[in-house]
Amino acid sequence: MPTVQITTHANIALIKYWGKRDTDLMLPTKSSISLCLDALATTTTMGLAEKKHDSITINENSSPIQNASLINFLDTVRRIFKLDNYFIINSKNTFPTASGLASSASGLAAIALGINELCNLKLSQKELSILARLGSGSAARSIPGGFTLWHKGSLNDGSDSYAEQLAPAITWSSLRVIIVITSTTTKKISSRSGMQSSVETSPYYKTWLERSQERIKPMLQAIAAQNFHALGALAEADWLDMKEVMLTTTPTLDYWNTASHDVIAQIEKLRTNGYSCYITTDAGPHVKILCLQNQALEIVDQIHNIPGVLDVLVSSVAEAPKIEFL
Ligand code: PMV
Numbered sequence: 001m002p003t004v005q006i007t008t009h010a011n012i013a014l015i016k017y018w019g020k021r022d023t024d025l026m027l028p029t030k031s032s033i034s035l036c037l038d039a040l041a042t043t044t045t046m047g048l049a050e051k052k053h054d055s056i057t058i059n060e061n062s063s064p065i066q067n068a069s070l071i072n073f074l075d076t077v078r079r080i081f082k083l084d085n086y087f088i089i090n091s092k093n094t095f096p097t098a099s100g101l102a103s104s105a106s107g108l109a110a111i112a113l114g115i116n117e118l119c120n121l122k123l124s125q126k127e128l129s130i131l132a133r134l135g136s137g138s139a140a141r142s143i144p145g146g147f148t149l150w151h152k153g154s155l156n157d158g159s160d161s162y163a164e165q166l167a168p169a170i171t172w173s174s175l176r177v178i179i180v181i182t183s184t185t186t187k188k189i190s191s192r193s194g195m196q197s198s199v200e201t202s203p204y205y206k207t208w209l210e211r212s213q214e215r216i217k218p219m220l221q222a223i224a225a226q227n228f229h230a231l232g233a234l235a236e237a238d239w240l241d242m243k244e245v246m247l248t249t250t251p252t253l254d255y256w257n258t259a260s261h262d263v264i265a266q267i268e269k270l271r272t273n274g275y276s277c278y279i280t281t282d283a284g285p286h287v288k289i290l291c292l293q294n295q296a297l298e299i300v301d302q303i304h305n306i307p308g309v310l311d312v313l314v315s316s317v318a319e320a321p322k323i324e325f326l
Contacts, residue, residue, distance in 0.1 A: 003047040003326045004117045008106040009318035010040035010095070011141045012177060012280065012288055014235040015212060015219050016242045017150065018191075019199040025158040026137045029199065030209055032150045033219050034141045036169070037177055039315030041094045042106035045326065046114035049086040056089045058107070073108065073135040074115075083119055087111075095313070101179070101286060108135030109142035113321055129162040145169065145320030147223050149216075169317035172226050176296040178277075178289040180303060181311040182259035191283035194246070194253045201250040208241045232278030232290045239280040246283075257285040259308025266303055275299060 017032035049055060054074055056067045074087060089111060095101050112132040116123045123131065125144060133140035133150075141148045144165035153161030198205055215234050222230035246253035260281065267279050267289055277291040277299055291299055296314050304312045 001047050001050075002118065003045055004114050005043065005045045005324050005326055006110040006113045006117075007041055007043050007322040008110040008113070008142050009036040009038060009145070009321070010042070010101060010103060010106040011036045011138060011148065012282070013138070013141075013238075014231065014280070015215050015238050016282075017137055018208075018242050018245060019195045019205065020137065021152075022156070022158070023196065025161075026133050027158050027161050028137060028150065028152050030213050031152040031216055032138075032141070033148070033166070033216065033223070034138070034150070034163075035147050035175075035177070036142060036145050036318035037179070037315040038169075038318035039094070039177075039179060039313040040101060040106065041318075042091060042103065042110055044089060044091040044107070044110035044114060046090075046111070046118060047088045048118055049088050052086055054086050054089065056087075056091075058091045059093060070108075070111070070135075073111070076134055077112075077115055077131065081119065081121060083115075085119055087115070087118070089114070095179075095181070101181075101282075101284065104136035105138040105142045108132050108139035109321065111135065112139070112143070113323055117323060117325075126162045126164070129164075130158060133158070133161065133163075143321070145318060146171075147317065149220070165320075166220065166223055169319045172223075172317060174293040175226075175228070175231075175317055176291050176293050177315045178291060178296060178299060178303075179313040179315060180259075180263050180287040180289065180309055181313070182257055182263070182285045182287065182308050184310065187255065187284050189253060189255075189283075194249070194255075194283055197251070198245050198249040198253065202245045202248045204241075204245050204248045208245045211241055212238055228276065228290075228292055232276070235280050235290060236278040243281070253283075255283050255285055256281065257308065259306060260285045260287050262306050263287040263303055263309065266306060267299075270299060270302055
């Protein structure tokens with residue numbers, strides 16, 4: 001039986017996705033832009049199962065609750081492609097799972113790629129991105145690697161809502177994202193249910209949609225021109241708007257802890273002292289700092305001793321996923 005090993009990377013949005021226009025097909029309310037992070041890797045080995053059930057292990061754990069949504073995804077894939085195959089999946093992250101570090105993005109992207117290989121589906125990159133999207137929205141952006149744009153699309157069947165590569169990682173090798181880990185526990189409210197509550201209850205949601213959509217074009221220009229200050233300022237503004245949406249959701253979505261607030265305050269202080277660094281966070285307490293290689297280690301030095309900071313990773317932009325048969 002063939003076994004395939006896939007290495008994928010989580011991605012961090014510079015222009016965020018927070019909310020769906022179709023929850024079954026995972027169609028977003030707006031386009032988003034992200035970059036893949038080489039420090040947040042997932043390695044997944046996959047083979048075909050002999051028995052008619054999936055066997056899934058994530059970080060050496062096989063919990064039926066954790067695996068339920070994954071099996072749901074596999075059932076969807078079997079239905080779409082009329083497959084009779086079941087899978088043995090063993091996935092390992094180099095970072096905490098389900099705590100707001102986008103483990104679902106790298107995890108689901110790997111599984112979509114693995115199914116394509118094992119079942120000989122011969123999908124294009126666009127089709128693979130659409131398939132990964134059905135597992136977890138942001139997984140669509142982990143398929144192409146580098147800098148990616150996930151198109152909102154307008155068709156009801158989702159066939160034009162996929163991520164494409166804007167630029168490979170190599171085009172901007174000095175860009176860094178410092179990932180400040182402030183918790184190893186699973187987040188209380190999943191992004192899936194949190195974003196739906198925001199769509200339904202945040203009075204700020206419509207304003208955010210418009211403002212965030214307007215940032216797409218300047219962000220594309222910032223990436224094309226490798227204009228770090230424009231990229232950082234746009235990303236931070238977009239994060240602040242998403243944060244406002246989260247905080248004005250009922251019940252409120254407060255994903256941050258004391259350490260996250262302290263790290264953010266320290267970055268603001270460093271900025272007034274002449275450092276070029278910008279902040280973003282996602283549906284979790286970790287803080288991500290955008291900076292350039294020449295200041296990355298000095299910035300790490302200024303934050304790693306903050307109480308509650310558990311680990312600090314410095315990441316470059318990651319290339320496309322790697323696939324090999326073992
Ligand atoms: O695809 P999900 O359910 O992991 O949602 C990701 C949402 C954010 O990380 C908060 C924003 C984004 O665009 O990645």
